[in-house]
Structure formats: structure tokens, C-alpha cells
Amino acid sequence: MTSTSSSAWARVQDSPWFWLLPAGLFLLVFYTWPLLDVVRLSFTNASLVAPDYDYTFDSYRRVLRDPSTLRTLKVTFLFAGGSVILKLVLGMALALAIDAGVKRGLHGIVLVRTSVLAAWVIPGVVVGVLWKILLSTSSHGLLNYWIQAAFGNSVGFLTDPDIALSTAILANVWRGVAFTMILLYAGLQRIPPELYEAARVDGAGAIARFRFVTLPTLAPVIFIALVLITIGGINTFDLIMALTEGGPARATEVVGLRVYQQVFQFMNLGRGAALAVLLLAVNLLMTLIYLRLLRINRKTD
Amino acid sequence: MSQVTIANVRKTYGSATIIPDVSLDISDGEFVILVGPSGCGKSTLLRMIAGLEAISGGDIAIGGRVVNNLQPKERDIAMVFQNYALYPHMTVADNMGFSLRLSKVPKAQIAEDVAKAAKILGLTALLDRYPGQLSGGQRQRVAMGRAIVRNPQVFLFDEPLSNLDAKLRVQMRAEIKELHQKLKTTTIYVTHDQIEAMTMADKIVVMRSGVIEQIGAPLELYDHPRNLFVASFIGSPSMNLIHGRVEGGHFVSDGGHRLPLPRATAGLEGRPLVYGVRPEHLALADDGFEVEIAVVEPTGSESHVLARLGDNDLTCVFRERITLRSGDRVRVRPEPDNIHIFDAQSGDRVIQV
Numbered sequence: 202m203t204s205t206s207s208s209a210w211a212r213v214q215d216s217p218w219f220w221l222l223p224a225g226l227f228l229l230v231f232y233t234w235p236l237l238d239v240v241r242l243s244f245t246n247a248s249l250v251a252p253d254y255d256y257t258f259d260s261y262r263r264v265l266r267d268p269s270t271l272r273t274l275k276v277t278f279l280f281a282g283g284s285v286i287l288k289l290v291l292g293m294a295l296a297l298a299i300d301a302g303v304k305r306g307l308h309g310i311v312l313v314r315t316s317v318l319a320a321w322v323i324p325g326v327v328v329g330v331l332w333k334i335l336l337s338t339s340s341h342g343l344l345n346y347w348i349q350a351a352f353g354n355s356v357g358f359l360t361d362p363d364i365a366l367s368t369a370i371l372a373n374v375w376r377g378v379a380f381t382m383i384l385l386y387a388g389l390q391r392i393p394p395e396l397y398e399a400a401r402v403d404g405a406g407a408i409a410r411f412r413f414v415t416l417p418t419l420a421p422v423i424f425i426a427l428v429l430i431t432i433g434g435i436n437t438f439d440l441i442m443a444l445t446e447g448g449p450a451r452a453t454e455v456v457g458l459r460v461y462q463q464v465f466q467f468m469n470l471g472r473g474a475a476l477a478v479l480l481l482a483v484n485l486l487m488t489l490i491y492l493r494l495l496r497i498n499r500k501t502d
Numbered sequence: 503m504s505q506v507t508i509a510n511v512r513k514t515y516g517s518a519t520i521i522p523d524v525s526l527d528i529s530d531g532e533f534v535i536l537v538g539p540s541g542c543g544k545s546t547l548l549r550m551i552a553g554l555e556a557i558s559g560g561d562i563a564i565g566g567r568v569v570n571n572l573q574p575k576e577r578d579i580a581m582v583f584q585n586y587a588l589y590p591h592m593t594v595a596d597n598m599g600f601s602l603r604l605s606k607v608p609k610a611q612i613a614e615d616v617a618k619a620a621k622i623l624g625l626t627a628l629l630d631r632y633p634g635q636l637s638g639g640q641r642q643r644v645a646m647g648r649a650i651v652r653n654p655q656v657f658l659f660d661e662p663l664s665n666l667d668a669k670l671r672v673q674m675r676a677e678i679k680e681l682h683q684k685l686k687t688t689t690i691y692v693t694h695d696q697i698e699a700m701t702m703a704d705k706i707v708v709m710r711s712g713v714i715e716q717i718g719a720p721l722e723l724y725d726h727p728r729n730l731f732v733a734s735f736i737g738s739p740s741m742n743l744i745h746g747r748v749e750g751g752h753f754v755s756d757g758g759h760r761l762p763l764p765r766a767t768a769g770l771e772g773r774p775l776v777y778g779v780r781p782e783h784l785a786l787a788d789d790g791f792e793v794e795i796a797v798v799e800p801t802g803s804e805s806h807v808l809a810r811l812g813d814n815d816l817t818c819v820f821r822e823r824i825t826l827r828s829g830d831r832v833r834v835r836p837e838p839d840n841i842h843i844f845d846a847q848s849g850d851r852v853i854q855v
Contacts, residue, residue: 405575
């Protein structure tokens, strides 16, 4: 009796489902179900304040007809694209600098790494508030206080519609560049030093070594970083919420912020959900494009 | 002319001295092997010649030109690394032509030079492959191809065969030697394997703790080791060394065993000495001294016998097949012309046989 029950238990243990179950349940309850519910809600006219709702395509129709949707998407792409480019370039520069510093045994490298990382662990809302204090045009804006003292006028970092988006991008890059740096730095550690030595003997200068050794070896890591920071950029909400609340004149209104406004300011659950599904579609599309690029890149290898 | 001159070269890391003072002349077309145990400074010296390590003192000249402060690419050298160091995302052809591409040689010329080098090394069929698709031996050959395409003044090899299996190593040894005979390019080769040094080199440089112990042709080092270190490092199985002293025309080991001496031993009486004889210079002979057999290892072509002479282990290599067993007693005699006597304190050789 004991032996049959223990062999049944062994069979359960041998099945992969048994081991996948806890994580699977977790994902189902906290990810899949809310996701499906958002999709379901996007086909309703549900509101936060009225309990009854009907199923309809009206939410999508209105979202797609609304001219501000297109503008929001444009702002989101500019924000994400600017963040991606700057994060990659600066993250690469930081990773190379820290790598070179460590290899030469320079002092203070740990300090540099820790300070860059510190920005990363600060929550987005706090980053938004910090940069707001730093850049505000009002009397408590730190940077404008100095600009005022030096030049006699102030710069509307957060109030000028032409500048505000760039400011938001900079704040986002300041916060997230550490993540790119860590990914690329880890990638750099995997490049055998002999490759650089062989390249030096072959006559490659610093730029040629970067182009012919570092970049190609690092390409898969760069692609992963690209996917992750693109998705992160497209989904940004907290930082902009705290920094500009989408202003001035909706110049920094990204899709994530608009979803929030639809649901929690206009109480329009259906339309907010439709926007959220749109955001999901954009994310999926970008990921598919990157995956395709990665595959092409692998093939040429 | 592409001779290499190393004059009073030093290497220090902070307060640690790796190489105190090394001088070495390498003539044009010579195949020189730096050999020694790990940490002896041989790789450091090679990397200083390559320009991958800074020189702390002294001069290194290649082809009569002092290169102390020149970048590796300006030294007109090519290097083959232990782990091949091939660019993984480039084809074999691109790997081999990379240096020419960097120095802006026209594409047609690069293709021609690469094809020529590939033909020498038997790589023609592999030119479109990536390093990841090649075997260890093929990668090693590509690394050599990358070096010869450039037609440099000097080839530098840093333990190039260490990552290969034993059989392939023997084959590549012959290939590298043949390549050198064909190209006649000055070659400096680092290894810890004395067999590689013996089989390939025109001139061997034995190093220990950053100091050159002896420089010479392979057989010169084998026949006339200048000190105990070289004596035990060169040759395999290594030389038998027995501590003792000279008394009344005989060598008497610390265990009291009498061993024959070749000739004049005047002035050696009394002080502590080391008696050295190579395993292959011991022969079975009725008038020899008696040893007890511990282990017999037949290799097919010869028999390796580990014997005991009192407390001393004695390795013998006999051409004939041995039917003896452990515990048997047998008489052996050293060839009188191949006995080496060293001073036990300084380790230096005391009589030139």
C-alpha cells in the first residue's frame, strides 16, 4: 500500500506540470487574468462610477477617432526613442569607462558604479519630484536660480512646450542609464582579452578595436538592452506623472499617462482599457521587430 | 635583416620584480624557444617583445630598430595566441586578412595574399567558415595563417599548442617547424613543454624566475647542461640525480653506494656533489652496480624501469624488452661519457665531460 502511494507520488514528481504549477497559478491570477480582463473591458463602455455597462466597440471607435491619440503616440515614440538612443550611447560610454578603469586598477571605480546605480534604484516618482525641484521655473528651482543669477533670465525646462519633452527624456535617461550600463558591462566581461591583444597586434587602434571586436561581440547584449529599454520607455508613466503631469499643453503626455487620465480622472474604464490594449499592441509590435532584427543579425554571424 | 636584440631588459610590477635583467640575441631567421616552468617570465618577455607589456628597463630592438615605446602594430611582428584569439564573427578569410584590411591594402591584394597563406596551411576549403565551425587544430592553423599573411619580420608564438590534444600537438609541431623552414622568418616561441623546445628549436633559452639559466642548441643543452635546473628540466624522463661526494676516485652516494666516475676528479674530494645520469645512458651490464627493480613500464619501443639504489629512485630506459619483475635485482652501468657532476650547493656543473 505504501509502495503504490509512494510510486504515485514519484510519478507526480516526475511530471513537469507539478513543478510549473505554483508559478503558473501565480501568473494566471496576477498577470493573465487582469490582462484578459483589460481586453474584455476595452470592448465595453464601463465607467468607474456607474455599475452597469454594455459590450460595444464604441471605446475603440472614439479612441481611434480622437486626434489627441495620434499626438500621444507621437510623444510616446519621441520619448521612448530619445531615451533608447541616449541610454545606449551613454550606457556604452559608462560601461567602457568603468571597464577600462577596473582593468587599470583605478581607485574610485566602485564609487562611480554605485552612484550610477543609485539613480537606478530610486523610484520613478521620486526621480520626477527630484528633477522638478532641480528644474522648476519657480523660485525654488535650483538650476534656474543659478541661471537667473548668471544671465538674468530663466529657462522653462518644464514649462516651455518645446523643451519639456527633452527634459523628461533627460530625467528618464539619468534614471535608467545604469541598467544599460550593467547589461553592457556584463557583456564586456565576456570578451576574451586576447581578442583585443590580437587586434592590437593586427594594427587596430582604439576605434577599430571597438568597431571590430567590441561591437560585434556585444551585439546580442545590445539587442536585449534595446528590447528592454524600448518597452520600458513606451510604458513610462510614474516619472512623467511626477515631473510634468503630461504638460505643458500636453507636450509630454505619453500613452501610459493618458490611460491613467481616462480611467481615474474621467472615470472612463472602457476607453482607458482600449488605450491600454493599444499600448500593448505597440509593445508587441516593437518586440517582434527587434526579434526579427536579432534573427537577421544571427544569420549573418 | 630581422634580428631581435634584447639588452638588459627588466620587468617590474610595483615592487615585484618579474624579470631582473635579461639579455638575448636572436639572429635573422632563427627559431628560438623560450622554455621554463610557469611563472618563469617567458610569456612576459614575449609580450614585451610584442609590445603588449611595457618594458621597465633596458632595450628591445627588432631589425636594428629600438621598439621600446612603439605600439604592437608598429613593430612589424605577428603573434599566435594560446587560445587562438580568432575574431568569432569573421570568416576564416576575414580573420586572416584583417590586418591587411586595417592597413588599407586593396581588396584584390588581400584576397590574393590570404589565398596564398591558406594554400600553405591547407585552409583553402575553410576560408568561408567561421571559427566556431572549426576544430581546435584548424583554429590553430587559422591563427598561424593570420600571422603569415602579414609577412612580418618576426613571428611570436605564445604556447600555441597547449590547448590541443597530444596527437594533434605532435602533428602541429612538425607543421610549425616545416613552416619555419619554408618561410625562414625569425620566430620566438614560448612553451613550458621541453619536448616542444627540443624538437622544434634552433636555439633554446631555458628560463627560471625571470633569469636565463642557459642558452644553446637543443642537443647542446641535453649533452652539456650548465646546472642542475637545466639538467633536470631538459630530457624526458628527466635525469637521475644522486647526492653524494667523491672519495678515492669513486662517487659515493649519501646512502653509501659506489658509482663509477669517468676520469680526473682531482679537487673534487670531500665537498657535497650531485651525480647526474640520464635514464637512457644506463645500460644492463654485469660489471655495473646493483639496483632493485620497482616498476617496469613497457612502451613497446623501449622499456622504462623505475629502480631503487638505496634511498634513491633511479629511472632507466632500456632499448631491449625487460622480463624482470618488481623486487628483482639487476646490475646497471652508466655510459662513462655521459656522466654529469654538479656542485650540490651552487647547482653548477663542475666537470665538463
